[in-house]
Amino acid sequence: MTASRFVYVVYIRTTPEKLWEALTSPEFTRKYWAGTHQESTFKAGADWKIMTPDGRVGDSGKVIEADPPRKLVVSWQHQIVPELRAEGPSRCTLELEPQGETVKLTVLHEIDRADSKLIGAVGSGWPAIVSSLKSLLETGEALPGSGEWPKGM
Secondary structure (H helix, E strand, O other): OOOEEEEEEEEEOOOHHHHHHHHHOHHHHHHHOOOOEEEOOOOOOOEEEEEOOOOOEEEEEEEEEEEOOOEEEEEEEEOOOHHHHOOOOEEEEEEEEEEOOEEEEEEEEEEOOOOOHHHHHHHHHHHHHHHHHHHHHHHOOOOOOOOOOOOOO
């Protein structure tokens, strides 16, 4: 079967520990990820979910691998848009690699489905999320509007 993949790489002036906290802490994620937050212990086998500002589960799954502050792998099942939910679970891998005064963050989001609409959607979502995360960590401010849930969603 042909898989669909999205890969995004960015370098952020921070430490792996601060980046890990920003990726997993509800206080951080609300600032740069459309007002959402994640709920999990971030231990292998634990449940994982993204909660929308209005209390809905946006995405959910299990933590497959957690190696703080180096790697996080989760199964990812979209819950809100029926056509994306119908595609089934995907897999998201976040790798953090120290590079001197920066950290290389690699986001790999993949699904065992050709021409996945989910991967198309995350392909436009991840760059905005990660850009705002980078701005927040480097300047103390997320990008304008990135902490707000999209109207009508």
